[in-house]
Amino acid sequence: MVNFARYMPSIAAYCLSFFLFFGTVSCSGQRKSASDSGKQITIGFWNMENLYDTCNDAWNDDDFTPEGQNAWDETRYRSKLKNMARVLDSINADLLGMCEVESKKVLLDLRAVLKGAGTNYEIVHFDSPDERGIDAALYYHKEKFSAIGSEPIPVVLSENDKTRDILHAVLLHKATGDTLHYFVNHWPSRSGGTEGSAGKRVIAAQILHKTLQTQNLWNKAFVIVGDFNDNPWDSSISKVLGACKPAKKSDCNIHNLAGFFDVTQTGTLKYNNRWDIFDQIMVSSALWNKAGANLKFKPYSNQIFAPEWILHHGGKYEGHPLRTFGGKTWLNGFSDHLPVTAVLTYDK
Numbered sequence: 001m002v003n004f005a006r007y008m009p010s011i012a013a014y015c016l017s018f019f020l021f022f023g024t025v026s027c028s029g030q031r032k033s034a035s036d037s038g039k040q041i042t043i044g045f046w047n048m049e050n051l052y053d054t055c056n057d058a059w060n061d062d063d064f065t066p067e068g069q070n071a072w073d074e075t076r077y078r079s080k081l082k083n084m085a086r087v088l089d090s091i092n093a094d095l096l097g098m099c100e101v102e103s104k105k106v107l108l109d110l111r112a113v114l115k116g117a118g119t120n121y122e123i124v125h126f127d128s129p130d131e132r133g134i135d136a137a138l139y140y141h142k143e144k145f146s147a148i149g150s151e152p153i154p155v156v157l158s159e160n161d162k163t164r165d166i167l168h169a170v171l172l173h174k175a176t177g178d179t180l181h182y183f184v185n186h187w188p189s190r191s192g193g194t195e196g197s198a199g200k201r202v203i204a205a206q207i208l209h210k211t212l213q214t215q216n217l218w219n220k221a222f223v224i225v226g227d228f229n230d231n232p233w234d235s236s237i238s239k240v241l242g243a244c245k246p247a248k249k250s251d252c253n254i255h256n257l258a259g260f261f262d263v264t265q266t267g268t269l270k271y272n273n274r275w276d277i278f279d280q281i282m283v284s285s286a287l288w289n290k291a292g293a294n295l296k297f298k299p300y301s302n303q304i305f306a307p308e309w310i311l312h313h314g315g316k317y318e319g320h321p322l323r324t325f326g327g328k329t330w331l332n333g334f335s336d337h338l339p340v341t342a343v344l345t346y347d348k
Contacts, residue, residue: 039175040298040345041144044093044305045184045225045279048084049324049335050134052102053077053109059133061102069328076332080324081106083334085113091305091341092117094141095171097184097225099164100134103127107137117141124169126152129162136167136184136226146172148179153211155188155204163188163200166208166226176294176348181217183208185226187236201230205240217284218253221295224282227337231277232258243282255288257281257302257342268304268338270320281342294346301343310334 052064054077064072088096088110094117101107104125111121121139124147128135140147149170155163167184185208188200212218224243230236237243237256244252245259258280261267267275283297290296312322312333322333 039347040343041094041141041173041295042092042341042343043095043182043223043225043281044091044339044341045097045099045227045281046087046091046339047186047227047279047335047337048098048100049337050100051080051084051098051106051110052133053106057102057133060131061133064102070325070330076330079332081110081113083332084110085115085118087305087310087334087339088118088139089115090307091339093139093341094144095180095182095223096121096139097167097182098137098139099184099186099227101125101137102133102135104137107139111139122147124150124167126150126165126167128152128164129154130164131162134164134186136164136186138167138169138182138184140169140171140182144174145180146174148172153207155207157188157200157203161200163204166204166211168211173295173346176346178221178295178346180295181220181222183211183222183224183226185224185228187226187228187230189229198230198234198236201228201234201236202240204228205236209241212253219286220284221286222284223287224254225280225340227279229278231263232256232280237280246288253285254282255285255297257283257297258340260302261304266304266306268321268340269336273316279337279340281340283342287344294348295344296346298343298345301341303341305339305341310338 052061054066054072054074056065062068063070066073107123120142122142124138147169151168152165153168154165157163164186169182171180173180187204190197243254243256246255258277261277263275263277267277268279269276287297312320321336321338323336324333
């Protein structure tokens, strides 16, 4: 478990270097964030869609080996890393939660391909019990943050049904001395049907909610990101976790920034030509209400990163995120999910 006694900042504040936030595609109902300098940090999340190396490991990764059905050799792996790095360099996030990464090795390989600020990333990662060997992880900018605690939070389903741990990282923001809790989630999939699998995501929501409660975080600065395999209005998120559409409830403890998006117009992944918003960023009341922390959410800064070059063009998948494979065909794309970002600002 995390040693919370370590959170008391013992260092003097540092000056945060100049940071330029790159504007992205605005979603319906959102004002586009202007590119500007100032005291701000970019947070985000991305499902990396099967970021595997080429090694045949103990878990079920046979398809992503040179002999597997995806013919996953060094050429395809290196191309995947290059494509993912193009997106990450464009987002230029200071804190980036990720899922569907196989190991710390692939995170190190990806970091080696990144340019600019991305080369300053440090890594928080734990191996999960997931049968496919995919994990949650976090990149954080080491000149702006220190990791002062981290833990995997197990999501226990049944003996024969393994899923990903929730990653909990505790970060010290060097410029303000603020402590920020960052939770990276990849909740159980909808395999077996939405209704049939819903109970698994309820369990994940209950575990996360209990963690916030038992660690007394309701009045603290925290961010929850992830691929929840549910939409913001689904019960696991809106009722069990208790994440509300921002500004709709005065007593809300978790403000779900995905509530701003119009799913009839946009989303983070497409299935049967219909958008879903499974990839979400949520902030605590301390960040939303600008109380109890120097860090605060910047209004209208939440975005789905969707430039034209990250989308599929032509055919039945027109407008979908351009993924790595379409069936067994190598598309040499990015991911079946789009990244999400938001901005936090501070005064010090």
